[in-house]
Amino acid sequence: MDLAMSREEREKFLAETHVGVIAVPDDRTDLAPLQLPIWYDYRPGGEIVLLTERVSRKAELIRLAGRFSCCVQDERPPYRYVSVEGPVVAEEDVDPDEWEALAHRYLDADEAASYLAANRHQLRDNATFRMRPEHWRTADFEAFAATFG
Template sequence: MDLSMSRDEREKFLAEVRVGVLAVPDDRPGLAPLQLPIWYDYRPGGQVVLLTDRGSRKAELLRGSGRMSFCVQDENAPYRYVSVEGPVTVEDRVDHDEWEALAHRYLPPEEAASYLAANRHQLDDYATFRMRPEHWRTADFAAFAATFN
């Protein structure tokens, strides 16, 4: 049974509002890849966009490896996930409109306004990381779950 999503399905799924999990190789001896939850933006056919503190460990590792993998899931049955991997580009700045749109993507309007007002320093401290997906791994367990009914 093929559980993979079509191109349109996977891109639509990745574009939905979810908290993603970033994974990037950690070059320190004896450590597994760094994995963390993070807000992101994605539009079908485009790039996964992350904003993070340019001095953070994840930013350092992203710059050093030049690649990342990224996964989002639906934890409600029937389960689905999309995992993408590809090269990373970095901009040592954050576009105000992109930052504001990301806050509004994840927070209700009133909370987004408060968040933005309280975190204006991010425009000076953050960098933008973009990844164009090269490799996709997907699964939609709906067809599999239907065999149980």
Template sequence: MSSTERERFLAGVHVGVLAVDGSGPAAAPLAVPIWYAYRPGGLVTVLTGRDSVKAGRIRAAGRFTLCVQQEQPPCRYVSVAGPVVAIEDRIDPAERAALAHRYLPPATALSYLAATAEQLVADIAVRMRPERWLGADFSSIAERL
């Protein structure tokens, strides 16, 4: 994939898998599914609980990796890693609503936002600047099958 194709793919709607190192010699990396937001040329943003394992590990590591994929043929994926450039303690309600509407149908998004309104004060926004990109598009292989 070209850099433009990778960025366009990452900007699409996919559930990402966030990975972050553990601390100590016995700790395994943490890898969990997560909603995210990204626009080409911008920052990757994830919302997570202030006191979550994810948040603690991200704070300690100062960086994380996000991998997104398309499982249906032709399979594609993009993995991006970089430093955390901001952790915001207050989430803009409009940003949270935009994320819910990115992943859910309109009526479901509204219900989700109402049912989880307390997350506005319980969550943080984590912003990462993409530095390392990996990606593959298996379209050419799929065409030969």
């Protein structure tokens, strides 16, 4: 049974609001890859966009590796996930409009306003990383779940 999503399905799913988990190789040989939850943005056909502290271990490892992976999932049955990996194509200063849009993507209007007011320092302390999706892994377990339902 093929559980893979079509290109349209996977891009639509990735564009929905999910907390992503990125993974990036850790240059310390005694450690597994660094994996952390993130807020991200994605538009079908575009790039994964994430913001993080410029001086964080996460940013340092992303720069060293030049790539990362991101996995998002729907935890409600029937389960679905999209995992995407690719090269970093840009590191930029944070665009205030993009930062605000990201806050509103994950928080309701009042929470987003409070978050933005309390975290203005992120405009100077954070950087924006853009990753071009190159390799996709997906699964939608709806058809599988129907076989035993």
